[in-house]
Amino acid sequence: MATVEERVKAVTARVLKLDADEIKPEHSFTVDLGAESVQSVELVAMFEEEFGVEMDEDAALSVETVGKAVEYIAEVCKQQGVDVEQ
Amino acid sequence: MEKAKKQHPLADAREPNLLEDIYPYSLPPLIRFERPAVEYIDGEAVEFDFAAVKDRDILITDTTFRDGQQARPPYTVEQMVYIYDLMSRLGGPNGVLRQTEFFLYTKNDRETLDRCRALGHKYPECTGWIRAVKGDFRLVKEAGLKETGILTSCSDYHIFHKLKFRSRAECMDRYCEIVEAAFEAGVRPRCHLEDVTRADIEGFVLPFIDRLMEMSSQVPEELSAKIRLCDTMGFGISYPGAELPRSIPKLIYKLNRECGVPSDRLEWHGHNDFHKVHANGGTAWLYGCDAVNTTVFGFGERTGNPPLEGAIFEYIALKGDLCGIDTMAITDLADYMRSIGLPIPDNYPFVGKAFNTTRAGIHADGLRRDEQIYNIFDTEKLLGRPPRVAITDKSGTDGLVHWVNEFFGLKADDRINKIKMHKLARWVIDQYDEHGRLTAISDQELEAKVKELLPEYWQKYKES
Numbered sequence: 001m002a003t004v005e006e007r008v009k010a011v012t013a014r015v016l017k018l019d020a021d022e023i024k025p026e027h028s029f030t031v032d033l034g035a036e037s038v039q040s041v042e043l044v045a046m047f048e049e050e051f052g053v054e055m056d057e058d059a060a061l062s063v064e065t066v067g068k069a070v071e072y073i074a075e076v077c078k079q080q081g082v083d084v085e086q
Numbered sequence: 087m088e089k090a091k092k093q094h095p096l097a098d099a100r101e102p103n104l105l106e107d108i109y110p111y112s113l114p115p116l117i118r119f120e121r122p123a124v125e126y127i128d129g130e131a132v133e134f135d136f137a138a139v140k141d142r143d144i145l146i147t148d149t150t151f152r153d154g155q156q157a158r159p160p161y162t163v164e165q166m167v168y169i170y171d172l173m174s175r176l177g178g179p180n181g182v183l184r185q186t187e188f189f190l191y192t193k194n195d196r197e198t199l200d201r202c203r204a205l206g207h208k209y210p211e212c213t214g215w216i217r218a219v220k221g222d223f224r225l226v227k228e229a230g231l232k233e234t235g236i237l238t239s240c241s242d243y244h245i246f247h248k249l250k251f252r253s254r255a256e257c258m259d260r261y262c263e264i265v266e267a268a269f270e271a272g273v274r275p276r277c278h279l280e281d282v283t284r285a286d287i288e289g290f291v292l293p294f295i296d297r298l299m300e301m302s303s304q305v306p307e308e309l310s311a312k313i314r315l316c317d318t319m320g321f322g323i324s325y326p327g328a329e330l331p332r333s334i335p336k337l338i339y340k341l342n343r344e345c346g347v348p349s350d351r352l353e354w355h356g357h358n359d360f361h362k363v364h365a366n367g368g369t370a371w372l373y374g375c376d377a378v379n380t381t382v383f384g385f386g387e388r389t390g391n392p393p394l395e396g397a398i399f400e401y402i403a404l405k406g407d408l409c410g411i412d413t414m415a416i417t418d419l420a421d422y423m424r425s426i427g428l429p430i431p432d433n434y435p436f437v438g439k440a441f442n443t444t445r446a447g448i449h450a451d452g453l454r455r456d457e458q459i460y461n462i463f464d465t466e467k468l469l470g471r472p473p474r475v476a477i478t479d480k481s482g483t484d485g486l487v488h489w490v491n492e493f494f495g496l497k498a499d500d501r502i503n504k505i506k507m508h509k510l511a512r513w514v515i516d517q518y519d520e521h522g523r524l525t526a527i528s529d530q531e532l533e534a535k536v537k538e539l540l541p542e543y544w545q546k547y548k549e550s
């Protein structure tokens with residue numbers, strides 16, 4: 001089973017039309033990866049779908065980097081009883 | 087650089103001060119005054135106590151069927167009766183909208199008047215409007231009206247070039263004969279000082295007013311002449327320090343305090359040629375003129391008159407109370423006017439289709455967080471018009487969230503968040519980025535897309 005980080009990178013690559021191998025944990029979704037407003041919303045929606053969780057809108061949209069998204073999603077999965085590979 | 091005169095320390099706070107004593111939201115923003123205003127007149131400092139307006143019997147009069155009708159094809163009798171009925175509801179039982187005036191010349195004019203009066207409303211009272219011709223008082227008497235407006239134009243443009251009098255004295259004598267005829271007929275004359283902001287105030291207007299006051303002192307109070315100050319070309323100026331004849335403060339002072347015309351016999355009639363019409367009407371109220379003459383949505387000769395609905399909100403703001411006014415009638419009036427073909431621009435205050443519609447995403451985000459951030463007052467409560475967002479590529483997902491939740495009528499915790507709307511947001515963006523769209527997305531288009539892309543919500547809120 002892929003790790004949270006691998007799955008986050010895969011979703012990010014799909015939504016932003018990037019190569020997953022080029023995405024780094026320190027990358028900012030907006031500044032480095034070029035996510036526009038609507039794409040930020042799409043990213044959160046796709047993360048919810050990928051991990052089968054519901055996220056708080058404001059908290060999810062305030063996450064700035066890929067690494068922070070991995071941490072945030074892992075925490076949400078834990079709170080909502082969803083098993084994931086760390 | 088000039089040294090600052092005063093330092094201003096920050097008043098730090100952890101709780102917002104929303105100034106709710108001025109912006110109560112359930113009412114339009116209140117207009118409050120700190121102290122009297124001062125105007126220098128003939129070298130003397132004269133005080134005007136604006137705060138006293140709260141206790142004065144200021145009121146609104148209407149000329150929708152007279153000046154308002156001069157700007158458009160005639161209304162039908164049915165249309166006028168319907169509008170009159172709505173105006174009565176708007177002004178309420180206290181007569182904030184006190185009077186409206188009618189032509190009396192045609193069969194239709196007289197039938198309209200009869201049918202409006204047959205509705206049995208106390209307000210607005212029906213008054214007439216006739217030329218400065220003695221014979222016309224027969225029409226007023228036959229109509230059973232107690233008051234009529236008569237033309238008493240007072241600038242030399244009118245006296246010499248329009249009416250062709252040989253002298254001001256001849257003109258004044260003629261006007262006074264007409265006023266005398268009104269008294270004899272038992273009809274209260276309302277002298278319309280046409281073009282007063284272009285007249286010789288000291289040389290003609292004040293002597294004429296002096297004579298009217300003298301004549302009025304000889305008749306019962308209910309017949310005494312009223313004075314309508316007609317800013318026929320919209321030249322009136324509200325600024326302190328402006329000169330006569332354009333200064334509204336000075337004009338009103340001269341008539342009110344020098345000639346002794348009581349405030350309840352003074353009325354301001356403006357025109358909007360210089361975009362000053364509403365502010366000038368409010369100025370007239372503050373400086374001592376009790377009545378401001380308006381038309382529905384400002385429709386009137388050329389650029390129009392003070393808009394009735396603007397005066398209504400000004401009145402509430404000055405009084406700090408609805409005073410029996412039914413503001414919802416404004417929306418009904420707008421709907422009716424549109425239905426009979428009168429255009430109301432989308433950005434027109436209070437009733438335009440987009441008057442409280444935001445297109446900017448950043449404003450929509452404010453509306454989503456708290457509608458008071460970008461709404462002038464509780465427009466849903468007072469006008470039946472909640473704030474809206476028009477959707478374009480600039481609206482952002484926040485705009486879309488606001489639109490969808492308003493469409494479903496969802497508030498607080500029931501609101502659908504933007505994450506759930508990502509497909510709809512993508513569709514909107516693609517309309518512009520992929521398809522090169524240049525127009526706003528209509529409500530009908532969005533409704534169809536909501537049904538397609540948010541089917542579970544559609545089913546829950548629209549089909550249940």
